[in-house]
Structure formats: C-alpha cells, structure tokens
Amino acid sequence: MSKPQPSTTPWYKTGNPVPRTRKTVAVIGAGISGCTVAAALKKRGFEVTVIDRHDHAGAEASGNPEGIVYPKLSPRDDLLPRVNLAAIQFASDYYKPFWDSGLGRHCGVLVVPENDKARSDFKLISQRYADQTEMVETIAHEQLEALSGVPLKAESALHFPKLGWLPPQLICKQLLELNNIPLVQANIQSLEYSDKQRDWQLRDVDQQLVIESETVIIASAFDCKKFSQTAYLPLRKIRGQITQMPCTAESSKMKMVICGECYITPAENGLHGCGATYNKDLFTTELRDIDHQTNLAQIAATDAGLAAVLGQPSKESLTGRANFRCTTSDYLPIAGPVPDRAAMLEDYAILRRDAKMPMTTPGAYLPNLYVNCGMGSRGLSYAPLTAELLAAKIAGETPALSEELCQAMHPVRFLIRDLKRNRI
Numbered sequence: 001m002s003k004p005q006p007s008t009t010p011w012y013k014t015g016n017p018v019p020r021t022r023k024t025v026a027v028i029g030a031g032i033s034g035c036t037v038a039a040a041l042k043k044r045g046f047e048v049t050v051i052d053r054h055d056h057a058g059a060e061a062s063g064n065p066e067g068i069v070y071p072k073l074s075p076r077d078d079l080l081p082r083v084n085l086a087a088i089q090f091a092s093d094y095y096k097p098f099w100d101s102g103l104g105r106h107c108g109v110l111v112v113p114e115n116d117k118a119r120s121d122f123k124l125i126s127q128r129y130a131d132q133t134e135m136v137e138t139i140a141h142e143q144l145e146a147l148s149g150v151p152l153k154a155e156s157a158l159h160f161p162k163l164g165w166l167p168p169q170l171i172c173k174q175l176l177e178l179n180n181i182p183l184v185q186a187n188i189q190s191l192e193y194s195d196k197q198r199d200w201q202l203r204d205v206d207q208q209l210v211i212e213s214e215t216v217i218i219a220s221a222f223d224c225k226k227f228s229q230t231a232y233l234p235l236r237k238i239r240g241q242i243t244q245m246p247c248t249a250e251s252s253k254m255k256m257v258i259c260g261e262c263y264i265t266p267a268e269n270g271l272h273g274c275g276a277t278y279n280k281d282l283f284t285t286e287l288r289d290i291d292h293q294t295n296l297a298q299i300a301a302t303d304a305g306l307a308a309v310l311g312q313p314s315k316e317s318l319t320g321r322a323n324f325r326c327t328t329s330d331y332l333p334i335a336g337p338v339p340d341r342a343a344m345l346e347d348y349a350i351l352r353r354d355a356k357m358p359m360t361t362p363g364a365y366l367p368n369l370y371v372n373c374g375m376g377s378r379g380l381s382y383a384p385l386t387a388e389l390l391a392a393k394i395a396g397e398t399p400a401l402s403e404e405l406c407q408a409m410h411p412v413r414f415l416i417r418d419l420k421r422n423r424i
Contacts, residue, residue, distance in 0.1 A: 283324075
C-alpha cells in the first residue's frame with residue numbers, strides 16, 4: 001500500500017465523518033444567515049427547525065427596514081473581492097423572486113468614488129470587468145443624472161444593474177413561511193453531543209432540553225461566542241445605526257441606491273434610508289443624535305449633488321434603528337464545519353515550529369456541527385451563497401464554488417493561521 005502523500009492543506013479534509021441517518025437539522029438563529037441555510041436544506045429534503053430567542057425571524061441585525069445587496073470589488077485578484085463577486089452574482093439571482101413579488105426594489109446600485117484612490121481603482125475595475133457589463137459598468141458624469149434621477153457631481157461611478165435593496169426581516173419571514181420551516185422560541189445556551197444517540201442536545205438558560213438534532217448549524221452572529229465549540233472564533237460586535245429621513249421634492253426623483261461614504265436608498269413611503277455608523281465598543285441599541293448627524297455628514301461627503309437635493313432635515317424628522325454587525329478579523333464570512341479545537345491543536349502542533357511542514361493528518365471536526373456567521377454589513381450579499389455552500393456540503397454535493405474560495409470562508413482557517421504564527 002502506498003504511503004499517503006503530504007498535503008499543503010490537509011486540515012480542510014475531515015478524517016472520520018459521522019454518517020447521517022435521520023436528516024434532522026436545527027439552525028440556531030433566525031436572521032438572514034440562519035433562514036437562508038434553513039431554506040436551502042429544507043429544499044434538499046432535510047427536516048429543519050429554526051430556534052431563536054425571539055418569537056419572530058429577523059429580530060436583530062436583520063431587522064432593519066432596508067438592507068443593500070452591496071458590491072465591494074477590487075482591481076486586485078485577492079480572496080475578499082473574489083468572494084464578494086461570487087456572492088453578489090449569486091444573490092442577484094437568488095433575490096429576483098422576492099423583488100418580483102414587490103419586496104424592496106430591484107433598482108440597481110450606483111457606487112461613487114470616495115477619494116482619489118477609489119477613482120483610480122474604479123478605472124482598473126472597469127477594465128478588469130469589461131466583459132461583465134451585465135454585472136458592473138462604468139457610468140460617465142454626463143450620464144449619471146439620467147440614470148440615478150439626481151444631479152450627482154461625481155466624475156464617474158460604478159453601476160450594478162442587477163442589485164438593489166430588500167427588507168431583510170420580511171425576507172427572513174418569507175423564507176421560513178414559504179418552506180414550512182417551524183420557528184421555536186428559545187434562548188439556546190449550550191450544545192452537548194451524545195455519542196450513544198449520535199445527536200446534539202440543545203439546552204436553554206435553565207439547562208432544559210429544547211431539541212435534539214442530528215445536525216446543528218450555529219447562525220447566531222456574535223452569539224456564536226457563547227458556545228464552547230465556537231468560542232475561539234475571532235468575532236467582533238460592531239454597532240451600526242441607520243437613519244431614515246424625509247425625502248424632498250428633488251430627492252424623491254432618486255431611482256436607485258447610491259453608495260459612497262455610506263449608502264442611501266430611493267424614497268419609500270416618503271423616507272430615505274441611509275447609514276450605517278460603525279461604532280466600536282458601544283453596546284447600546286438606543287438611538288443617538290450624534291450618529292444621525294454622522295450619517296448625514298457621510299451622505300454629504302458621498303456627493304455634493306446628493307447633499308444638495310436632500311437639504312438639511314430637522315433633527316426632529318429623523319428616525320432610525322441601531323443593532324450590531326458580527327465581523328471577522330479578515331472581513332470574510334465564516335461558513336463550514338466546526339473543528340475539534342483541542343484535537344486540531346494537538347494534531348498540527350508542529351506548525352508552531354515549522355509553518356511549511358508537509359502534513360498528512362486530516363482535520364478533526366465535531367460531528368455534524370456547522371457555523372454560518374461573520375458577515376459584517378453584507379449579510380444580504382453573503383448569506384445566499386454561504387447557505388448554498390453549507391447545504392451542499394451537508395447533503396454530500398459538490399459546492400458550486402472553487403475549493404480555494406470555500407477554504408477562504410472555512411472556520412478552521414483561524415486555528416491554522418494562529419498555529420503558524422505561534423499565537424496558540
């Protein structure tokens with residue numbers, strides 16, 4: 001028998017996967033990441049239950065009245081923009097039925113440059129994606145007003161015609177309702193695996209058993225940190241406040257989402273939505289006047305023409321909402337099987353001394369436990385793609401994305417990185 005050949009990344013492969021026999025799945029979290037993966041698995045024949053501490057879907061970060069399918073491209077061939085491109089391409093098709101049914105607006109997204117570097121990057125981006133004008137195209141200054149509906153001052157902008165905005169909470173609700181997925185209200189505090197029964201036991205704050213399930217997906221944003229199995233993930237909780245302001249006669253002509261220093265949506269029921277702030281180390285959901293003013297200042301900085309048509313809304317006319325993003329240290333989402341941290345640290349301990357050591361030992365993973373989180377401010381963009389990748393893996397299908405990009409979002413990447421840097 002030939003000896004196994006060393007691999008540069010054996011930790012991405014599972015050594016002894018536990019077979020599934022009952023196809024029961026519990027998803028912790030009823031935000032956009034939880035509801036999209038629940039729907040993807042239900043469509044594959046799994047028996048899916050979603051558990052959330054609230055009695056309705058999309059109650060926290062997914063509860064904003066508007067969410068943008070937001071593009072973030074780069075002229076460089078880095079992992080982050082490549083994952084972003086794959087995500088918005090998938091999301092633009094995924095959300096079309098929701099747009100067609102009247103949810104949000106399939107209005108397109110216009111991105112204006114924030115500074116000289118962005119202007120230079122935009123030129124390179126337009127060259128890089130010159131053969132993908134159905135996804136992104138460069139719009140010259142003289143065409144901007146006709147396209148956007150407002151007299152923008154920008155020299156040029158990137159137009160994403162297949163994108164738009166959506167109400168995330170309603171999307172979450174429809175994903176569960178249309179797929180007949182039950183939502184159980186419970187505050188899950190711990191996960192325990194039973195080797196005898198080959199399933200996970202999910203317990204609440206009183207250590208009462210809420211549900212047993214063969215497969216579990218943790219999709220509870222920053223709350224992933226409270227479970228011992230995923231506490232190691234380098235997640236940050238970042239507050240964001242959005243602002244809703246009354247439209248003016250001129251701003252009501254806005255036809256599409258405009259992004260720059262922040263975003264602003266076309267008027268809906270007489271209001272524009274804009275934001276969101278990026279407040280580190282602030283953990284309140286109370287609205288703050290200073291954050292409304294920050295959003296207004298960022299819109300003004302986005303484009304002088306935009307500022308002119310919006311005018312100066314009174315403080316009393318501003319409303320909004322604040323909640324928390326869950327971000328990662330490398331700004332990529334986390335989607336994949338949860339590693340057995342203790343076993344991994346033992347199996348790959350040699351990487352602390354030699355980061356390039358060839359290895360043959362496959363990764364050690366907790367049985368049928370997955371995580372889907374860390375989407376930052378791009379949950380609507382990332383969630384359909386990460387849900388599809390997770391559902392495909394759980395169903396034993398080949399993911400419709402390159403192995404390199406799947407690995408870029410894999411939960412084990414942080415353990416291996418820290419071992420190689422001798423941080424753990």
